[in-house]
Amino acid sequence: MSEQARRRPHKPYRRPQKDPVRMLAFEALRAVDERDAYANLVLPPLLKKAREGGDFDGRDAALATELVYGTLRRQGTYDAIIAACIDRPLREVDPPVLDVLALGAHQLLGTRIPTHAAVSASVELARVVLGDGRAKFVNAVLRKISQQDLDAWVAQVAPPYDADPEDHLAVVHSHPRWVVSALWDSLGGGRAGIEDLLEADNERPEVTLVARPGRSTTDELAEATETLPGRWSPYAVRMAEGGEPGAIEAVKDGRAGVQDEGSQLVAIALANAPLDGPDARWLDGCAGPGGKAALLAALASERGAALLASEKQPHRARLVERALAGNPGPYQVIAADGTRPPWRPGSFDRVLMDVPCSGLGALRRRPEARWRRRPEDLDGFAPLQRALLTEALGAVRVGGVVGYATCSPHLAETRVVVDDVLKKVGGGELIDARPLLPGVPALGDGPDLQLWPHLHGTDAMYLALIRRTA
Numbered sequence: 001m002s003e004q005a006r007r008r009p010h011k012p013y014r015r016p017q018k019d020p021v022r023m024l025a026f027e028a029l030r031a032v033d034e035r036d037a038y039a040n041l042v043l044p045p046l047l048k049k050a051r052e053g054g055d056f057d058g059r060d061a062a063l064a065t066e067l068v069y070g071t072l073r074r075q076g077t078y079d080a081i082i083a084a085c086i087d088r089p090l091r092e093v094d095p096p097v098l099d100v101l102a103l104g105a106h107q108l109l110g111t112r113i114p115t116h117a118a119v120s121a122s123v124e125l126a127r128v129v130l131g132d133g134r135a136k137f138v139n140a141v142l143r144k145i146s147q148q149d150l151d152a153w154v155a156q157v158a159p160p161y162d163a164d165p166e167d168h169l170a171v172v173h174s175h176p177r178w179v180v181s182a183l184w185d186s187l188g189g190g191r192a193g194i195e196d197l198l199e200a201d202n203e204r205p206e207v208t209l210v211a212r213p214g215r216s217t218t219d220e221l222a223e224a225t226e227t228l229p230g231r232w233s234p235y236a237v238r239m240a241e242g243g244e245p246g247a248i249e250a251v252k253d254g255r256a257g258v259q260d261e262g263s264q265l266v267a268i269a270l271a272n273a274p275l276d277g278p279d280a281r282w283l284d285g286c287a288g289p290g291g292k293a294a295l296l297a298a299l300a301s302e303r304g305a306a307l308l309a310s311e312k313q314p315h316r317a318r319l320v321e322r323a324l325a326g327n328p329g330p331y332q333v334i335a336a337d338g339t340r341p342p343w344r345p346g347s348f349d350r351v352l353m354d355v356p357c358s359g360l361g362a363l364r365r366r367p368e369a370r371w372r373r374r375p376e377d378l379d380g381f382a383p384l385q386r387a388l389l390t391e392a393l394g395a396v397r398v399g400g401v402v403g404y405a406t407c408s409p410h411l412a413e414t415r416v417v418v419d420d421v422l423k424k425v426g427g428g429e430l431i432d433a434r435p436l437l438p439g440v441p442a443l444g445d446g447p448d449l450q451l452w453p454h455l456h457g458t459d460a461m462y463l464a465l466i467r468r469t470a
Helices: 005-007 022-033 039-052 058-073 075-084 093-111 115-129 132-145 152-156 167-174 177-187 191-201 217-226 261-272 291-302 312-324 377-395 416-427
Strands: 208-211 227-229 236-240 256-258 281-284 307-310 331-336 348-355 396-406 428-431 462-468
Touching: 022 039, 022 058, 022 093, 022 115, 039 058, 058 075, 058 093, 075 093, 075 132, 075 152, 075 167, 093 115, 093 132, 115 132, 152 167, 167 177, 167 191, 177 191, 208 217, 208 291, 217 227, 217 236, 217 416, 227 312, 256 312, 261 291, 261 348, 261 396, 261 462, 281 291, 291 307, 291 312, 291 331, 291 348, 307 312, 348 377, 377 396, 377 416, 416 428, 416 462
Parallel strands: 281 307, 281 348, 307 331, 348 396
Antiparallel strands: 208 236, 208 256, 227 236, 396 462, 428 462
């Protein structure tokens, strides 16, 4: 060691400082990765605990929310950029290290946080959760990432569109390639439409409220908080950014609720479908967690009809009970398997079967689902979807109507299921659902309808209406 090195004063060790916002964001990402949790379920209790502990204010909560959801939405793009900045395969990097790097990449490339602050805050987080050694690795990678903006990085890491359109869109818009392909097949059309859809999936969705008819009004909700009118549903209002739905009295006591406008439109279309004969008994055969059931129950009450809400999972059935509590008209909630139903065939005039699905229509709200789902998952849903629709057709009387709905635009979960079941079971005919939503444009070629985030500002809900004929 040189004389100069021996004389140089030793730098005292500085303990890393915990940043509560970034610590919370990291904790949420680890829960999503380790426990297959959903951010929209993990984040609220973490934020509530932080507020109660006095660590957080409204701005802190907003930043933590942006860091979590922004990182999850752009994970595919950030992974490609991180891979270009390291000398090993991405799979060899420990997941907690990747989470810190992705959080840092989002701050550098997806927010207005200054470069030096984004790097230093991420390195400090790494020191706390990973240790000083791996923090040096994080520092080196983020300094490389900071040398270019997002557009420059995307131009570097994404293959040219002409060489591989689907892979190009997958990297640019941060969706798995198979999801890009499936959405493109369902949407049809050229490049502009699919790019608009993928970009809409990466935008923060508005919080939409429903004023349950006969129990609340949109005027009441507008008086309670800052809102915009719904785009299509007569019962919808859109909350201003930062609004707290739980602070609204009508939401607290169940007269209103949080419900995507696409979900509202599915219930409205089924309720408005023309019937031959009586209109007294309605069924929601997959009712959990209760949003559509609550709207259907309110609409049924106005007509003197009764709703039976059935949900297989008991804990979800309890959520349905909570959503329907206080409905003025007759209703019943049961825990039952819709593929082995306890009701007699032909018992109902209207039936909604909103079947379990891949959830590809709600990627704005659950961005982690795009990375969790696999193409083979569709094979697991297919028998259940067909069985539920078959039982729904058996549950409705001749002249009654079944609504088959999914929160997925994937053809294997929508039109293919309906066509297969109608060929196998017979005795049903598709009726045009589009005129039942007057004023809503671009619903497809019919008779079924498809909503889209980029065209309607809703989740990508699908609905086919089937009249029982024999």
